[in-house]
Amino acid sequence: MDTELILKVYPYFLEAALITIELSVLTIALGLICGALGATARLSRFKSLRFLGAAYVSFFRGTPALIQLFLLYFGGPQIGIQLDAFEAGVIGLGVNIGAYMTETMRGAIIAIDKGQGEAARTLGLSRSQAFRKVVLPQALRLMIRPLGVNINAQIKGTALVSAISVVELTYTAQRYIGSTYKPFEMFFLAGVLYLVIITITGKGVAYLDRKVRLPA
Amino acid sequence: MTAPHSFVEIRHAQKSYGTLEVLKDISLNVERGQIVAIIGPSGSGKSTLLRAINDLDPLTGGEIWLDGVQVNKALPHRQYEKHINQMRQEIGMVFQHFNLFPHLTVRENVTMAPKLLKKISDKEADKLAEEQLDHVGMLERIDYYPAQLSGGQKQRVAIARALAMKPKLMLFDEATSALDPELVEEVNLVMKKLAQEHMTMIIVTHEMDFAASVCDRVLFMDQGVVVEEGPPEQVFRNPTQERTRNFLRKHLEGAK
Ligand SMILES: Nc1ncnc2c1ncn2[C@@H]1O[C@H](COP(=O)(O)OP(=O)(O)O)[C@@H](O)[C@H]1O
Numbered sequence A: 001m002d003t004e005l006i007l008k009v010y011p012y013f014l015e016a017a018l019i020t021i022e023l024s025v026l027t028i029a030l031g032l033i034c035g036a037l038g039a040t041a042r043l044s045r046f047k048s049l050r051f052l053g054a055a056y057v058s059f060f061r062g063t064p065a066l067i068q069l070f071l072l073y074f075g076g077p078q079i080g081i082q083l084d085a086f087e088a089g090v091i092g093l094g095v096n097i098g099a100y101m102t103e104t105m106r107g108a109i110i111a112i113d114k115g116q117g118e119a120a121r122t123l124g125l126s127r128s129q130a131f132r133k134v135v136l137p138q139a140l141r142l143m144i145r146p147l148g149v150n151i152n153a154q155i156k157g158t159a160l161v162s163a164i165s166v167v168e169l170t171y172t173a174q175r176y177i178g179s180t181y182k183p184f185e186m187f188f189l190a191g192v193l194y195l196v197i198i199t200i201t202g203k204g205v206a207y208l209d210r211k212v213r214l215p216a
Numbered sequence B: 001m002t003a004p005h006s007f008v009e010i011r012h013a014q015k016s017y018g019t020l021e022v023l024k025d026i027s028l029n030v031e032r033g034q035i036v037a038i039i040g041p042s043g044s045g046k047s048t049l050l051r052a053i054n055d056l057d058p059l060t061g062g063e064i065w066l067d068g069v070q071v072n073k074a075l076p077h078r079q080y081e082k083h084i085n086q087m088r089q090e091i092g093m094v095f096q097h098f099n100l101f102p103h104l105t106v107r108e109n110v111t112m113a114p115k116l117l118k119k120i121s122d123k124e125a126d127k128l129a130e131e132q133l134d135h136v137g138m139l140e141r142i143d144y145y146p147a148q149l150s151g152g153q154k155q156r157v158a159i160a161r162a163l164a165m166k167p168k169l170m171l172f173d174e175a176t177s178a179l180d181p182e183l184v185e186e187v188n189l190v191m192k193k194l195a196q197e198h199m200t201m202i203i204v205t206h207e208m209d210f211a212a213s214v215c216d217r218v219l220f221m222d223q224g225v226v227v228e229e230g231p232p233e234q235v236f237r238n239p240t241q242e243r244t245r246n247f248l249r250k251h252l253e254g255a256k
């Protein structure tokens, strides 16, 4: 392994890693918003909303994220959606991970014992009060770890935007191979940086999970 | 609609799940301060009837009245929600599995609804929690979480939580069935105390001795109908119906 080369190029990779982090933060934030909306729709009293939520989930989980990204970035202009590559990456991947997060959030909410909402309603709380004060606080605790899994997948998933030429970590590795002819070193370096980001994020999720855990 | 005479009136309650008729024309009157026990085999509709009283399982026919107000009156959706939330504040319910809120302390379990619905101050809420928990002998555990309590203690907190809303009527659905035998008595004692304070109660139970000692009246239900009802001495000692006799005999054998 050419360590000298790695030491020479790694500052550029660090810069690219910042773009990867930025993409991760934005797509995850958008994903959480879409997930909250999606879960609300999936659990709605209204059939039409439930249908919309289900359609959203099945489309975005049932087709490759890469196709969704291409559809938005390359196909978008045809239907009047002009986005630069970074914007398309954030929106495409954010809405995509939101479908997975919809299911995660919904799963946590329906995992809360029915008796909890009933006990709250019995005391006179309205549907929304029972949800906000009793069901949601418990569901939020329950969804931290599975959302961590979605987040892990999404950080790695940002690599897909290299296919539409966003200069993040994977794209940078590919670019440096062109000039150095050292694919092993370049991909190894990129891999290590992904590992660092994912490890730190994983620790953050575990910390949050511990912090809100109830005394047993 | 004729005006009701009794404190609690259940008139021709009927409930079906699809083609399965779970409650078949049940009527029941309970006077203020009376305590009624409902006994009967599993699946006979006891829980369904109890849960119809606060509209947790809405009836498909019939009326429920409490203190001159119809609980399940026909109203447009929004108005009905308001009405039923109001009614439920007046009807306390205690569940077999306690259903305490695990993310809240004992104090918060008791004060959450009064704070939210009666807009009392933090200070008043604390006083209320202390009073209610003292009443059920759980004051020392006021800042514990439910997971840190025994089953009997959880159920006593659940009773305090219901009482904190100052209900007119208390419903108990097998409040001691999920408890280890040695924990049953502490909950029974709390219920006896409420009886002495003349709380109106409807109690679904499998404990015949308890029912006999605190209740004014016993209802035996089977397959969605009230087969027999009367004072405990009569229903337990001299049941008139064959089905009641069978049930009591089986129950006695099971208890041995
Ligand atoms: N949500 C439901 N859907 C269909 N059947 C139900 C439902 N809830 C209760 N039942 C049926 O209603 C009957 C009465 O149940 P329940 O009131 O729980 O009886 P009990 O409390 O006396 O054991 C049972 O046959 C039960 O299977």
Ligand SMILES: [Mg+2]
Pocket: B046, B047, B048, B174
């Ligand atoms: Mg039952």
